[in-house]
Amino acid sequence: MTEEVAQKARRSGRRKRLAKSAAPPKVNPAPPGQIGGAYQPLTEAELISIYNTALRLLEELGMGDVPDNLAKVLVKAGAEPIAGDRYCFPRAMVEDMIGKAAKTFILHGRDDERSIEVGGDTVYFGTGGAAVQALDLDTGLYRPSTLEDLHNFTRLQDTLNNVSWFTRCCIATDVEDPYELDVNTAYALMKNTNKPVATAFTLAEHVDPIVEMFDIVAGGPGEFARKPFLKVHISPVISPMRFGEDAVDVTFECIKHNMPLSCITAAQSGATAPATLAGFLAQSLAETLASLVMVNAIKPGHPMVFANWPLVIDLRTGAFAGGGGEISVLNAASAQLSNWLGLPSGVAASMTDAKAIDAQYGAEKAMTSVAAALAGGNLIYESSGMTASLLGASYEAFILDDEMHSNTYRILRGVEVTEENLGYDAICDAVLGEGHFLGGSHTYEAMERDYFYPSLADRENPRTWEDNGAQDAWQMANAKAKSVLAEHRPQYLTAEQDAAIRTKFKIL
Template identity: 35%
Template sequence: VEDYNINWFYACLAATSKHVMSGVNDEKGLKDVIEMASMIAGGLDKLKERPFISLTACFAISPLKLCTQSTRIMQEANRNLIPVALSSAPMAGSTSPLTMAGTLAQLHAEQLAGITICQLTRAGAPVLYGGIPGMANLKTMGYSGGAVEFGMMNAAIHQLSNHIQVPNYNSAGLTDSKLPDAQAGYEKAFSALLASMGGSNYIHHSAGMLESMLTIAHEQFVIDDEIIGNCCKVLKGIDVDAEHLALEVIDSVGPGGNFITDPHTMTHLRTEYYYGNGVTDRKSREKWEKDGCIDTRQRALDIAKKLLESPKPSYIPEKIDKAIRKKFNILLEI
């Protein structure tokens, strides 16, 4: 348990060059993570200038109560200019009013309190409005992450954060399904598209998770990557300019012609439409049957296996990695 935080962040930083956000258990865990990240960055000042780690601080215990330990962790991050997502996760009908508007009103009050604490701790501390509203399944009193209302409330979060001009993070891509099936597909697609079209700045929980965050599946990551890719395509919108309107091309092809071999088609063949990561099937039925009638989950599982079997580069330079392992009890062998 003592080495949990440092190993969690180490595993992520060794496996990706992207930004890493997570939580920590205590202030010592945060200090260790900041020290390790500073070693990778080339010093604490450089890390502060361009932080590639950030913290999820579950500072709020809904309704309207502060978590002492998480608030202290949040403030320590503030002092070191590590960006903090102010996680507040009320469940409609359980820890917030049953109505969506009531849940959002309570959450907004919790967020304003968290932002105030951060700025009193260190003026200008980088924060994200971290509202992640959910809803309770009143039949079981469990968490319901796949409901369309979950997506609606998380889409509304950006409007609340934008009102006070603070960037936000929230949730999308959750499902109550226990395996990668049709239910998982439509529940995830609804919330992912709602949050992205709502304007959210940072969306987490968006890939791999099943059973309202109790389970993950490797193949679900692949399917969710496809869903997210489609959301990104929707956000890009439709380009409307002389080149894309193609009026001259329409005129040159003329009535009854076709555009299959036209140079304009060749120019935009690979850029106009989203072709995905390979998990979506658009073959003819005959070709699909000939290839074994493989469904989405199996195609995703095949892709996931290939990715897991591929070489794993380490993104931490060898010299720095040795120094980190000398200072901390790193359990992961690369």
């Protein structure tokens, strides 16, 4: 063989190896739905103490601002009026409702392959939020988020495997009318993805007509309620310890249509809840239990995510702080409490305070999301795309967060200790043979099965990085987001469905 032929053979072999390493793995080594719960910031005695304090708050302090329609339901279930127009929830009543509550349920996608089961010890990342600004792909600066952004974010995340459900991540600030906003938000979700989705309703009277849209998509009147593919984000409790009438009214309407609920408690430390972490957890648990009592008093066993989201403020300035050690441990503790009660848990993570895609962004996203996942949060909200303390949503962030989630899932997967994996024979063969493990069958099998290979994180040497343009993560994610938005234009509505929706609704 001549030297020229040998060089061609080496180049050909290298190209084949590079192509093989660039190809998607035969088996995803880090899929969604991994098992959480290894991180337990609270001891059993601490769990019991926080729980007992929460029950005492509900029994002795009770809940204020209870609307008349809810008061009737609660009294029938065992609540009692007390001084100050408040209603107390006896311990036996609360524990009865915990027993009746749904422990697991399906979040349906319009594609059954994308449905997920909520509850137990599985972990899924998804979205949330109501950002009013978007980080512009071209200028790199923030501007008011628009309806076009909502459509674009929805179809971008449709391509991301680790966003297991999509809640509208931004508000279309260019749609002023509240009803038109709710309608067009729902339409954007229907058009651009067939994953499980979620939204919010501004007023109760918006629910019935928008369900007509869902019925058109589902196949006819009443079909949506049979297999609801949308859940509702709602905050029926306002901290500290009172109900919000508009949200309660929306709750009644959504339950009527069998829509799963994420009942979100969003107290803020030192402002609407105690600054001490233990006191915060006790009050926040009591408030989320009040939502659970309300839902199950209306309809026992209705699917509800126990979405106890501890939020932190910077006590020096009063500003919301979405990243840091305190919010990491609080959300982990919240997930642990919810799972200890056997309830489908929802917490929030990756709410970085960073405005740019920078070191602060990466550190805050990683610490908060890993803590929530290790603690076993069933649904981890806000975990994709959010920046600037939830004020902003970023296309680049969606791309980068998706890769981060794969690494987190790989952490959750842990170490599989088996006779084969321990590799006694492989060690002996390497020591007595070539002196290394490169190219061995044991290594090749592990390469496909056990390792996640990032597409954005750069692992090249500095010279190669320079030769490739010396790009940072923001630049790489920007290019990827633009490429996806240019190419991925799904049509999840048929022409007939779209026409029927446009006949009934003002689609902007």
